[in-house]
Amino acid sequence: MGKDTSRTFLFNARRARERGQAPRQLLAVLALSAAGLIGIVAHEGYSDKAYPDPVHGTAVPTIGFGTTGGVRMGDTTTPVPALQRALRDVQAYESEIKQCVKVPLHQHEYDAYVSLAYNIGAFNFCTGGQKGRTSVLVQRLNAGDYAGACNAILGWKYVGKTDCSAPGNKTCAGIWKDRLKLHAQCMGNAP
Template sequence: MGGFFSAAPIAYRRGLFYWGRRLNENLKYSDQGMSLTENAETLVLFAYPDPASPLAKALQARGLWQKTQQGAPIPGDLLGLSGAPWTGGWGHTGPDVHYGMVITRDLAVDWLRADVRGAEAVVKRDVKVALNQEEYDALVDLVFNIGSGNFDTSTLLRKLNVGDTDGALAEFVRWNKAGGVVLAGLVKRREAERVLFQLGANHARVAA
C-alpha cells in the first residue's frame, strides 16, 4: 500500500482520523472571523498607547483618554511616560508602531492580514484536536488579541488538547484583563469568542 495507508494516525476526535499531516491545516480564517476581529479592534489610523500603559493611565486620570483615542495630541508633560506597546490599525502592535505615526488604510490592511496569518499559524501549530470553522475562528481571534505566548501556556489550550471542550469554553472569560484591570471591551470580545466556539462545539456534537 502507499504512504497514506501506512502512516500512523496522529489524532482522533469526533470519529475523524488524520493520517500523517498537521491537524486543521486546511482551515482558513473566515469572513465571520475577520468581522469579529475588525469589530473588536476598530480601525485607528494613528498610533495610540496601550490601555494598560503608564501613559494611558495618566491620560485616563486626567479625563483625556477618549480625546486622545480620537486623535487629540498628548500633553507634552506626559510624553515621558511609556505608552508601549503602541498600537495602530486593527490592534497591530510592534516596533513598527510609534507615537506620532499616521497610518494609511492600506498599511492597516497589510498589518491585519499579517497578524491574522500569524495567529492562524499558532492555532494550527498548538491545537492537537480537530476543529471546525467556528471553533477555529474563535481561537484565531483569541490568539490575535492575547498573543501566542499567553495562548501557548493557557489552561484553555491544555483543556482543549485533552478533549475537555466544556472546560476550554469556560476559560475564555478569564482573558478579560489588561494590566490586571478588567476592560469592558475585552469582556465583550471574550463573550463573542466563547459564543462562536460553543456554536462550533454544538455542531460537532450533533455531527458525532
C-alpha cells in the same frame, strides 16, 4: 498524524456525520474565515495614528486595526495598509496556534481562538504567558475537552489587575463583552 490519531479523527468524523453535524477539521486545512477577520477588525476599531495601548501605555503603541508589532508613537497608516497588516498579523498568529493546538476544530472554534490570540497574543494563548508552559485553554483543547477550552476563554478577563467582568466596571467592560461573544462563538452559539 499518527495511526491512533488518524483512527480517532475518522471515528469522530463518522460519529459527527451520523448526528447531522459537520466533523471538526484538521488545523492544517483551516484558515481564519472572512467573517472571522471582519469580526476582529470590527472589534479592534481603526486608528490612522499610533496611540498608547490602554494597558501598557506608550510602551506598546497600537495602530490600524490593533497592530502593535513594530509600531512607534507618531506612526500613521491608511485603511488598506492597516487591513493588510492585520491580515499578516492574523496569519502569523494562526501559524503559532497550529504549533500548540494538536486537535481538529470546527471553523467557529478556530475563528474564536484566532480572535482571542489576536487580542492577547499567540504566546499568551499557547503558554498562558509563561515560557515553557501550556495555557489552561490549550491543555483542555489538546485533551479533547472542547467545552472546557471554550470556557477557558472567559478566564482571559483581566486588564492588568482589573477584572473586566466585575459589575459596574467602566475601565474595560468591552473586553468582557468580547470574551462573552468569543465564548458563545466557540460553543457554536454565536448570533
